[in-house]
Amino acid sequence: MNEPDFDPQPLALDSGRGNAMTVDVEEYFHVSAFEDHIDPREWATMPSRVEASTDRILSLFEAAGVKATFFTLGWVAERQPALVRRIVDAGHELASHGQNHARAFQQEPAAFVADITRAKDVLEQAGGVAVRGYRAPSFSIDRRNLWAFDALAEAGYTYSSSVFPGHHTAYGMPDAPRFAFRHRPGGLLEIPITTADLGLRRLPCAGGGFFRLYPYALTRRLLERVTRAEGQAAIFYFHPWEIDPDQPRISGLALRTRVRQYLNLSRVESRLERLLRAFTWDRMDRIFPVDAPPETASA
Numbered sequence: 001m002n003e004p005d006f007d008p009q010p011l012a013l014d015s016g017r018g019n020a021m022t023v024d025v026e027e028y029f030h031v032s033a034f035e036d037h038i039d040p041r042e043w044a045t046m047p048s049r050v051e052a053s054t055d056r057i058l059s060l061f062e063a064a065g066v067k068a069t070f071f072t073l074g075w076v077a078e079r080q081p082a083l084v085r086r087i088v089d090a091g092h093e094l095a096s097h098g099q100n101h102a103r104a105f106q107q108e109p110a111a112f113v114a115d116i117t118r119a120k121d122v123l124e125q126a127g128g129v130a131v132r133g134y135r136a137p138s139f140s141i142d143r144r145n146l147w148a149f150d151a152l153a154e155a156g157y158t159y160s161s162s163v164f165p166g167h168h169t170a171y172g173m174p175d176a177p178r179f180a181f182r183h184r185p186g187g188l189l190e191i192p193i194t195t196a197d198l199g200l201r202r203l204p205c206a207g208g209g210f211f212r213l214y215p216y217a218l219t220r221r222l223l224e225r226v227t228r229a230e231g232q233a234a235i236f237y238f239h240p241w242e243i244d245p246d247q248p249r250i251s252g253l254a255l256r257t258r259v260r261q262y263l264n265l266s267r268v269e270s271r272l273e274r275l276l277r278a279f280t281w282d283r284m285d286r287i288f289p290v291d292a293p294p295e296t297a298s299a
Helices: 040-045 050-064 074-079 081-089 109-127 147-154 209-213 216-229 255-262 265-278
Strands: 019-025 069-072 093-096 195-198 201-204 235-238
Touching: 019 050, 050 081, 050 265, 069 074, 069 081, 074 081, 074 109, 081 093, 081 109, 093 109, 109 147, 195 216, 209 265, 216 265, 235 265
Parallel strands: 019 069, 019 235, 069 093
Antiparallel strands: 195 201
16 A cells, blocks of 8 residues: 655634543453453453443443543454444444554554454444444554555545554654644544643643543643633543453553553542533534545635
8 A cells, every 4th residue: 555645734623512522442451552461362251341331431421411432342342232232322423443453553554454344344233323433542543554544534434533643652643733634635534632732742631541640630721721722622532441440450561551551440430520520522523524525624
């Protein structure tokens, strides 16, 4: 597959739409940091906890009156189709997290296309709705695999939320726009994960491990900087396993990995309840123009 040019086209968006709440639906043993510790052939033998945790999330959202986008693994949908249907029936957007939680930049183009195509088909069959959005595991679209944007468009996706516009030990594209863009004129809509610039520092503030690491007040302050001072829609994400402090612990992990994975799991649910009240949240496809043709989306 030819490598496309990177000529990002930022979108001019209405800043009054609200913010996007998202959930990456995967099991605790799918985490990328565990790939050297757990053979994927063992996944089916491990205790499943994703259904109970996702049902708790659905209850949290219902109580707060929030609709969200659930980026769901095809692997989960194949085994929990009723869960996928409950997500859809509750009024949330169903989107793709790929099939087997393989990082996009570790796949050859043909393998990536097979993964995203299978996931889309599995999810649409389980949910009975069209799947338009994709989020790469571990935000794994960057300068190494810009071809992935075209592959997603050809597979029938209309948007992606797969870029971290900053530095991270495992991923990142620091030269990418911080807010929604097309990687070239007419290209796929990419909606990067939210960051806040403080002086010369760019801080992640979109959730995940940083939501557990930061004090809650700091997360709120950074999101307010993006939404109020900059007038941009924020994206927040988390995983079902992050509200499950009783999940089985994986042995043999390095200290840094253990801290990243298990820090403050017991605090996430209460923090989420506060966050859901503090901002206006909705589905990705209602916040961003995911269906607008590329040539008119920024008009």
